[in-house]
Amino acid sequence: MKVEEYLNKIADEKGTVHLTLIDPASQSPEEGGDIAYEAACGGTDAIMVGGSTGAGGTVLDRTIVEIKKRTSIPVILFPANVDGISPHADAIFFMSLLNSRDVNFITTSQMIGAPIVYKYNIETISMAYLIVEPGGTVGWVGDARLIPKNKPELAVAYSLAGKYMGMHYTYLEAGSGADRPITPEMIGATKHALGDHNKLIVGGGIRTVEDARECARAGADMIVTGTVVEETGDVRTKVEELITAIRE
Numbered sequence: 001m002k003v004e005e006y007l008n009k010i011a012d013e014k015g016t017v018h019l020t021l022i023d024p025a026s027q028s029p030e031e032g033g034d035i036a037y038e039a040a041c042g043g044t045d046a047i048m049v050g051g052s053t054g055a056g057g058t059v060l061d062r063t064i065v066e067i068k069k070r071t072s073i074p075v076i077l078f079p080a081n082v083d084g085i086s087p088h089a090d091a092i093f094f095m096s097l098l099n100s101r102d103v104n105f106i107t108t109s110q111m112i113g114a115p116i117v118y119k120y121n122i123e124t125i126s127m128a129y130l131i132v133e134p135g136g137t138v139g140w141v142g143d144a145r146l147i148p149k150n151k152p153e154l155a156v157a158y159s160l161a162g163k164y165m166g167m168h169y170t171y172l173e174a175g176s177g178a179d180r181p182i183t184p185e186m187i188g189a190t191k192h193a194l195g196d197h198n199k200l201i202v203g204g205g206i207r208t209v210e211d212a213r214e215c216a217r218a219g220a221d222m223i224v225t226g227t228v229v230e231e232t233g234d235v236r237t238k239v240e241e242l243i244t245a246i247r248e
């Protein structure tokens with residue numbers, strides 16, 4: 001089964017998907033593999049691999065190899081640029097940062113990376129990537145014109161634009177380690193506009209079961225957690241708790 005089909009099936013049948021983000025720059029490849037193993041035991045549905053800086057090349061390849069040794073769930077690339085592509089992954093979020101000021105993040109990285117993705121035959125999942133205040137490191141690196149957090153209508157407008165251009169997924173990103181996740185109002189309005197067929201991913205600043213539950217109830221099809229999983233001493237229990245909350 002394709003990774004996209006697998007994720008959509010979980011979203012449709014269980015309500016919400018949980019994705020664990022591993023940044024290859026944050027730990028050794030072996031430690032990355034251990035985190036993925038624990039997250040998979042806790043029930044996470046897939047592993048995303050990427051980071052804003054220092055997350056590509058050999059360290060990316062080695063991290064994915066370690067993750068694949070220890071788990072059987074899909075590994076999805078979350079690239080900051082062409083350096084974030086690896087032949088070891090199962091799929092790639094082939095994304096365009098629609099609210100960037102820099103054409104590199106809208107189409108140029110995609111143009112440079114596409115022949116590599118083609119050569120390695122990596123499954124592509126098309127995605128409109130939208131960065132909302134505060135935006136964090138990724139907002140700065142991606143030169144995003146941050147969507148104000150209290151302007152759901154702007155997130156809706158961008159999301160519809162992505163959908164009309166044929167993107168299957170929309171990702172509302174508050175930035176890794178954001179003080180608060182995307183608001184329920186913005187999630188609800190965006191999901192309402194996208195409809196059932198397009199899938200909405202929400203990430204950035206989701207730390208507690210309450211945050212995760214609120215995002216899921218508001219309409220997120222998929223929840224991404226990175227920082228809490230990196231920082232907790234007990235990845236398995238944390239992931240189990242988050243998943244219980246998003247499937248209530």
Ligand SMILES: CC(C)=CCC/C(C)=C/CC/C(C)=C/CC/C(C)=C/COP(=O)(O)OP(=O)(O)O
Pocket residue numbers: 021022023049050051052053078079080081082085093094095096097105106109110113114129136137138141142176226
């Ligand atoms: C499709 C191809 C080849 C490239 C896409 C290029 C685009 C659109 C990039 C968007 C801008 C960008 C810098 C994205 C980075 C996404 C990412 C991996 C963020 C998450 O990393 P974390 O580790 O959570 O955060 P930090 O890196 O801030 O710690």
Ligand SMILES: O=P(O)(O)OC[C@@H](O)CO
Pocket residue numbers: 021138173174175176177178202203204205206224225226227228
């Ligand atoms: O690290 P956190 O805050 O969980 O954010 C995850 C992801 O949305 C960042 O791209």
Ligand SMILES: [Mg+2]
Pocket residue numbers: 023026051052176
């Ligand atoms: Mg990081």
